[in-house]
Amino acid sequence: MLFNPFKSVIGLDIGDETVKAVRLDLHRLSFKKIKTELVSYAEERLPDGSMFEGEIVKPEEVLHAVKEVSARTACKHKIPWVVCALPETKTFIKLLSIPVKQEMLSLNTIYEVAKKELPIPFNESYLDWQLMPHISNQSETKILLGAVLKKTADAYTYLLNIAGLTPLALEVEAMSITRTSLPPNSSGTHLILDIGQTSTTFIMYSNQTIQFTLSFEFSGNLLTERIQRALSCTEDEAERIKILCGMDFENCICHKQGQTKVCNIKEVMEKSMDELASYVQKGISFFSEHFSEAAEVDSIILSGGSGQMLFFDKELSKRAGKPVVRGNPLARIRTNTTLAKESSRPYMRFNTAIGLGLRGLHSPLGI
Numbered sequence: 001m002l003f004n005p006f007k008s009v010i011g012l013d014i015g016d017e018t019v020k021a022v023r024l025d026l027h028r029l030s031f032k033k034i035k036t037e038l039v040s041y042a043e044e045r046l047p048d049g050s051m052f053e054g055e056i057v058k059p060e061e062v063l064h065a066v067k068e069v070s071a072r073t074a075c076k077h078k079i080p081w082v083v084c085a086l087p088e089t090k091t092f093i094k095l096l097s098i099p100v101k102q103e104m105l106s107l108n109t110i111y112e113v114a115k116k117e118l119p120i121p122f123n124e125s126y127l128d129w130q131l132m133p134h135i136s137n138q139s140e141t142k143i144l145l146g147a148v149l150k151k152t153a154d155a156y157t158y159l160l161n162i163a164g165l166t167p168l169a170l171e172v173e174a175m176s177i178t179r180t181s182l183p184p185n186s187s188g189t190h191l192i193l194d195i196g197q198t199s200t201t202f203i204m205y206s207n208q209t210i211q212f213t214l215s216f217e218f219s220g221n222l223l224t225e226r227i228q229r230a231l232s233c234t235e236d237e238a239e240r241i242k243i244l245c246g247m248d249f250e251n252c253i254c255h256k257q258g259q260t261k262v263c264n265i266k267e268v269m270e271k272s273m274d275e276l277a278s279y280v281q282k283g284i285s286f287f288s289e290h291f292s293e294a295a296e297v298d299s300i301i302l303s304g305g306s307g308q309m310l311f312f313d314k315e316l317s318k319r320a321g322k323p324v325v326r327g328n329p330l331a332r333i334r335t336n337t338t339l340a341k342e343s344s345r346p347y348m349r350f351n352t353a354i355g356l357g358l359r360g361l362h363s364p365l366g367i
């Protein structure tokens with residue numbers, strides 16, 4: 001983007017349990033060459049019950065966390081520009097075919113189609129859409145339609161304004177995750193799984209766009225709870241064991257009452273992995289049964305904190321019968337020199353925030 005006025009943008013991901021932010025800067029190296037830099041990131045845990053399934057329940061608590069992370073990422077500069085994610089569960093996204101040539105497509109036609117397709121009331125929704133690559137002589141136009149309930153979006157906008165931030169855009173989370181998981185205009189069919197703290201988002205990508213998304217109740221918290229029950233230990237201990245051992249059972253050592261022994265988490269972790277593979281299978285079957293242009297899934301791309309789990313990729317690949325890779329949100333971004341020196345890099349957890357920042361820098365006013 002040649003004349004983008006927004007050279008520093010904050011990507012803000014407000015989850016049910018944490019608020020995460022990144023600051024991305026755009027540097028023009030020459031007329032044609034630009035560099036995107038991750039300057040800083042920050043995270044703040046929300047007090048319990050502040051958010052519920054994407055709805056702001058305790059505005060004061062959320063406001064405090066938003067102010068805190070935006071001030072920390074801005075690093076003393078005044079950066080008001082922010083792109084914020086809309087919660088997966090409160091948004092709708094679908095690829096639609098409209099039987100009209102692209103040149104003839106009007107706003108009214110899009111509204112008419114949206115009225116029929118939306119699972120939420122049309123008058124209570126904000127819409128956004130993206131035209132899919134145009135093939136000449138085609139009698140239909142494909143658009144990716146996104147919608148959100150006005151009351152959800154208004155609550156986010158109000159909160160951001162009070163925090164002193166100016167939203168350039170509010171974006172359906174699946175779009176930001178896709179932006180960081182795949183290079184622009186990637187070919188092939190890929191399933192992106194964002195496995196977070198409270199849920200998993202399933203994003204089916206094919207024909208250079210998102211086809212549909214699903215959300216299901218598999219999460220990092222669920223794994224921790226199950227380990228806690230299996231070992232009768234504290235939540236903190238279960239979380240520690242999950243991160244330390246993941247799916248590496250043989251080398252998983254527990255310390256209890258002065259004794260050291262192998263932690264028995266094999267059964268509970270294998271069962272959980274089978275459960276995830278079955279969700280994945282159902283989603284893939286839905287795709288092949290309901291989408292006329294459905295193709296074989298080439299790969300599964302992991303995103304979100306739980307995707308970092310040890311041997312998770314290998315175990316899921318075994319069960320799903322597909323190659324599984326971890327997404328690299330920094331694939332097209334440089335980190336600044338301070339961040340580059342950090343030994344542990346939590347960036348898979350910042351996938352959404354980074355994708356939002358990229359939207360702000362490279363396509364601030366359009367999807």
Ligand SMILES: Nc1ncnc2c1ncn2[C@@H]1O[C@H](COP(=O)(O)OP(=O)(O)OP(=O)(O)O)[C@@H](O)[C@H]1O
Binds near residue numbers: 016310
């Ligand atoms: N190395 C690791 N191994 C296993 N789990 C991990 C690892 N690192 C982080 N996690 C888990 O990732 C989860 C947090 O992921 P993430 O930050 O993506 O969630 P979130 O975006 O806050 O939640 P959500 O998207 O559900 O709102 C936690 O459950 C944490 O235990």
Ligand SMILES: [Mg+2]
Binds near residue numbers: 015196197304352
């Ligand atoms: Mg998340």
